[in-house]
Amino acid sequence: MDIVCSTDCCYVMQTGIMLTSLFENNREADIRVHVLHNGIDSNSITLIERIASDYGQKITFCHVDETLCSAFPIGRDGQNTHVGTSYATYYRLFLSELLPKDISRVIYLDGDIIVMDSLNDLWATDMHDKAIAAVPDSYNNKIEHYNRLHYPQPLGYFNAGVLLINLDYWRTNNVVSAFCQYASANPDSLYCHDQDILNYVFRESKITLPLRYNMLNEYWF
Template sequence: MENINDQPIEILVTIDQNYIKPLEVMIYSLKLNNLEQQMRIWIIYDNISTSALTALQNFGQKIGIQVEALAMNADFTFPESLLNLHDYPQEMYFRLLSGKILPSKLHRIIYLDPDILVINSIRPLWDLDLQGKMFAAAVHEGLTDIMSSINNIRLGTTTAYFNSGIMLMDLDQMRQKVKLDDLTDAINEHHDTLILPDQDILNYLYGEDILQIPETQWNYDARAYSVYLTRSAGEYNLEWVMQNTSILHFCGKPKPWQKENHSRFKALYLNYQQMTNNLTKAKK
């Protein structure tokens, strides 16, 4: 009988040239904490040099992860209203359109932002029953649910406000339901109230089609250690995080690889970064 672990977990990232080094750190953390699991990384990109892509693929080969790079389909023409919104790069929309770009043989995929560390197994997320939903994502609730209420008013939604940085995605449903015209229309309609364009659009258009997953396990906001500790009456301390959290997400700015960052988890990130740098410098 074929071992289920012989089937790769499919991972999607959408980055530009500026996030290649953080992506290497993320990939290495993913491998180190999922040693028994086969994985394949799909990179959807628009403007990354051939040499940088080759280096990423060589890095993946060195640690035993297949890296596939797909250029954004030239058939997608992004309107100026979308590209000029708060100067965010178009790569942020690639995740929502990935069903049209990735091979049809892929049926589900885990999207990961590059500014994360994977510190435990992601297999349970991959195996998650989506219960008919198109996405699974977490809500960063904080001590109260005020932000969800504000976003409900701002976007006219009725669901909690989901973070788009880590998502399990049903590609078959996305191929049917996600359309560039819908994204464009939503941006034109809510242009003045959008703060995080792709995340706002995800919630506005598809909030009803998202299954909520625990943030402390799958999308732990590295800025909010004190919030989680207080909310759990002291249970979610550092030992709990290291044993139970699978994905640490370094949301917002500054990032842990920048000097200004003083997150409680910065030292952990720098350790993974150092291991990654040592590996990339090592001779084959």
């Protein structure tokens, strides 16, 4: 099971907690974690490596050159401030280029989540030649987000915090180019950064997952 997460110097603690919950609730799984980062310090790397080692799991680190993200807006007026001003949120857009070619699918997990159960069933989900599988976002029923991104509301809008990604599809369809083109043409529309880009580009190539795989805070109220 290949798991991917992104972090920076401000999110190492949260990422470590997320990984602990992942390993604790998937003790029988053979997990390989790929950590995308922009140059976190050696102490942080050692901390994360120790967590993986304590559970007998594998972990690798991939340093991302942030010039890759030059086409993507960050910190603009009107953008969601939940993700701060870090380009780390965009790293997942380059997974098809950053990860080895023999990896055909991954589960992406945000650093601020807690894994509460086995991910085996999610990992085994039939992708049906679709690009991505995800849970609907709390914005799913808000027409203003579809108007902003310029696609029909019936196609739906997902949350990018937990994703099952079909890397074979991404590579075959050169989605990185599509991501960059959409961001360059619509910088003022990207309120939710990479999440908006993923939703537009994959608006007709996605699978809707059960809510249990990404229980957002808003769903509890």
